[in-house]
Amino acid sequence: MSDSSSAIQSVLVENRVFPPPEALVKAARISGMAGYEALCAEANKDFEGFWARLARENINWTKPFTQTLDESNAPFYKWFADGELNASANCLDKHMGTPVENKTAIIFEADGGEVTKVTYKELLARVSQFANALKARGVQKGDRVLIYMPMTIEGIVAMQACARIGATHSVVFGGFSAKAVQERIQDAGAVAVITANYQLRGGKELPLKAIVDEAIASGGCECVKTVFVYERTASAWARVAGRDISFAEAVAGQSTECAPVPVEAEHPLFVLYTSGSTGKPKGVQHATGGYMLWAKLTMDWTFDIQPSDVFWCTADIGWVTGHTYITYGPLAAGATEVVFEGVPTYPNAGRFWQMIERHKVSIFYTAPTAIRSLIKAADSDEAVHPGKSDLSSLRILGSVGEPINPEAWMWYYKNVGQERCPIVDTWWQTENGGHLITPLPGATPLVPGSCTLPLPGIDAAIVDETGNDVPNGSGGILVIKRPWPSMIRTIWGDPERFKKSYFPEELKGYYLAGDGAVRDAKTGYFRITGRIDDVLNVSGHRMGTMEIESALVAKSDLVAEAAVVGRPDDLTGEAICAFVVLKRPRPTGDEAKQIAKELRDWVAKEIGPIAKPKDIRFGDNLPKTRSGKIMRRLLRSLAKGESITQDTSTLENPAILDQLAQNN
Ligand code: 6R9
Numbered sequence: 001m002s003d004s005s006s007a008i009q010s011v012l013v014e015n016r017v018f019p020p021p022e023a024l025v026k027a028a029r030i031s032g033m034a035g036y037e038a039l040c041a042e043a044n045k046d047f048e049g050f051w052a053r054l055a056r057e058n059i060n061w062t063k064p065f066t067q068t069l070d071e072s073n074a075p076f077y078k079w080f081a082d083g084e085l086n087a088s089a090n091c092l093d094k095h096m097g098t099p100v101e102n103k104t105a106i107i108f109e110a111d112g113g114e115v116t117k118v119t120y121k122e123l124l125a126r127v128s129q130f131a132n133a134l135k136a137r138g139v140q141k142g143d144r145v146l147i148y149m150p151m152t153i154e155g156i157v158a159m160q161a162c163a164r165i166g167a168t169h170s171v172v173f174g175g176f177s178a179k180a181v182q183e184r185i186q187d188a189g190a191v192a193v194i195t196a197n198y199q200l201r202g203g204k205e206l207p208l209k210a211i212v213d214e215a216i217a218s219g220g221c222e223c224v225k226t227v228f229v230y231e232r233t234a235s236a237w238a239r240v241a242g243r244d245i246s247f248a249e250a251v252a253g254q255s256t257e258c259a260p261v262p263v264e265a266e267h268p269l270f271v272l273y274t275s276g277s278t279g280k281p282k283g284v285q286h287a288t289g290g291y292m293l294w295a296k297l298t299m300d301w302t303f304d305i306q307p308s309d310v311f312w313c314t315a316d317i318g319w320v321t322g323h324t325y326i327t328y329g330p331l332a333a334g335a336t337e338v339v340f341e342g343v344p345t346y347p348n349a350g351r352f353w354q355m356i357e358r359h360k361v362s363i364f365y366t367a368p369t370a371i372r373s374l375i376k377a378a379d380s381d382e383a384v385h386p387g388k389s390d391l392s393s394l395r396i397l398g399s400v401g402e403p404i405n406p407e408a409w410m411w412y413y414k415n416v417g418q419e420r421c422p423i424v425d426t427w428w429q430t431e432n433g434g435h436l437i438t439p440l441p442g443a444t445p446l447v448p449g450s451c452t453l454p455l456p457g458i459d460a461a462i463v464d465e466t467g468n469d470v471p472n473g474s475g476g477i478l479v480i481k482r483p484w485p486s487m488i489r490t491i492w493g494d495p496e497r498f499k500k501s502y503f504p505e506e507l508k509g510y511y512l513a514g515d516g517a518v519r520d521a522k523t524g525y526f527r528i529t530g531r532i533d534d535v536l537n538v539s540g541h542r543m544g545t546m547e548i549e550s551a552l553v554a555k556s557d558l559v560a561e562a563a564v565v566g567r568p569d570d571l572t573g574e575a576i577c578a579f580v581v582l583k584r585p586r587p588t589g590d591e592a593k594q595i596a597k598e599l600r601d602w603v604a605k606e607i608g609p610i611a612k613p614k615d616i617r618f619g620d621n622l623p624k625t626r627s628g629k630i631m632r633r634l635l636r637s638l639a640k641g642e643s644i645t646q647d648t649s650t651l652e653n654p655a656i657l658d659q660l661a662q663n664n
Helices: 004-011 022-027 032-045 047-058 120-136 153-165 178-188 209-217 247-251 288-301 320-332 351-359 368-380 406-416 495-502 545-553 589-606 632-640 656-660
Strands: 104-109 115-119 144-148 168-171 192-196 198-201 204-207 226-230 244-246 268-274 282-287 310-313 336-340 363-366 396-399 423-425 460-463 476-480 511-519 526-531 535-538 541-544 559-569 573-582 615-618
Touching: 032 047, 047 288, 104 120, 104 153, 104 351, 115 120, 120 153, 120 247, 144 153, 144 178, 153 168, 153 226, 153 320, 168 178, 178 209, 178 268, 178 282, 178 589, 192 209, 204 209, 209 226, 226 247, 244 247, 268 288, 268 320, 282 288, 288 320, 310 320, 310 351, 320 336, 336 351, 351 363, 368 406, 396 406, 406 423, 460 511, 495 511, 526 535, 535 559, 535 573, 541 545, 545 559, 545 573, 545 589, 559 632, 573 589, 573 632, 589 615, 615 656, 632 656
Parallel strands: 104 336, 144 168, 144 192, 168 268, 192 226, 226 244, 310 336, 310 363, 363 396, 396 423, 573 615
Antiparallel strands: 104 115, 198 204, 268 282, 460 476, 476 511, 511 526, 535 541, 559 573
């Protein structure tokens, strides 16, 4: 970080460098590289003092903390541990009696286009009333609540209401299957589920409540005492007497006031399941204090949020981006935010641009996969090109979820940002809580495809397998050397796995991100090269290869063995490619197509449609070494359609490669 001024000098002589707009440098909270460096210097000089100052300035503590960082039981770090706060109070109550009270908190645009607005005061009343409804059903501080909701104001209300009473929420993305819901209910020991009868996406009504019923009926979910059902549509839903209650019934007669319950800073605000390198998803546990600090701070730093901004993050609350940059960050910042129920391509692929115009969005935060699909749509249909909408309200653009290829970056910059708006390419993970490596809009000169430099106080580095720094210009393993306030605290119920996954002994106690990266030889800018573990990134969604393999072999009447790898895909970043050995002779032609379809549908049922393999290939066997190890690097080459030029002399059964080269 200290060499960043020379870094900036040299970055400016590179070909495509986009310095921040002058006006923004003047007005932004972090002004110019000097502003960035001053914060980095402060963090370097007094690490704990730096975080203590920011935590005091950005969070309302009901009990002030006296200790900033407790490293005594590393890597189980604690931040602000003797302090107390409430996350919902830091998003809502703190604005009461200020001009923000009557400001619009949420502009909700439904799938079909209807727009609803709520002010901060109204949102507080709704959250409080639903919090009282949770309490009336016996939900208390420390309980876990599973949320399986569409993108609606009620989804945010549900999360905030849990936070208000100190219950730990676990949101499951509405595209996940009954099996996934069941496993998460069991792992978290959820006492209640908050869901909706249906969700609306792209003009279709898709069931949610029925999936919860199926999950609970599959067994092992006796912990669930109540299922709250938000009636998103007029369609009927099946009621389990004594257990199920509609939102309307639950809030009827409940007060719109509910005192927020102060919790210890380390109290788990939420557990969010994400894919790792084994078949079982990890329950990433976040702490209230450090996480809330990060949500608020990064709204200020990365988005330079101002009172007049209209902020729009297009993520779903089922992912961490939706947690930090829909449910908590924008509200903690007192911003007006757009919440969108639908999909970017309905009723047409100009929806995002039309919505930016309609709601005068000034900060727009989306994923490369969405940009790539909208580029394709705009190329083939002029009517949905961003140029058809008035995008003059925009001032800052953001990207998250996967590496953004420089071509997509340039298109976004030119056609959406009209060469006026900086793009903050924010690198972070579920485990990080919020942005860690990202440009600052009023400071950092941008280079397409680079997430540039770490935030102040974030000690990011690239190391080799033994934890030693590699020189700039050569690739390696991305690590964070020092703890930060919003880091994962543990894996729910599995502290050993937490230690092993994120702080492996050979890496000197550094946090292992699981991504490969390289720093530019001259500028020190970071470029993320993708996952280095068995995790795929499909359209910005994290999927474990082992998870998909386990789902395939769970179809035990049909599948003997399966191996899953990723291959590059122009639209989705990576595509899932499954190599399958059946318990019957290798199918060909129509039979192969039919079985491939059956397997895709099966995976959709086991995990969710996002996990469906794009390619399925059948073989009599998989390429294995004589010791029986599957040679995944060969499978990766086959998936890419490369001819095998690698050494196959250790292969037990080389003839198999020809079979597996064929796609179904
Ligand atoms: C926030 C989120 C995390 C993984 C991460 C990395 C990839 C996210 C990125 C990026 C390059 C960016 N990733 N942002 N890669 N540039 N700006 O997406 O969390 O779902 O846990 O995924 O996504 O590979 O390790 P999560």
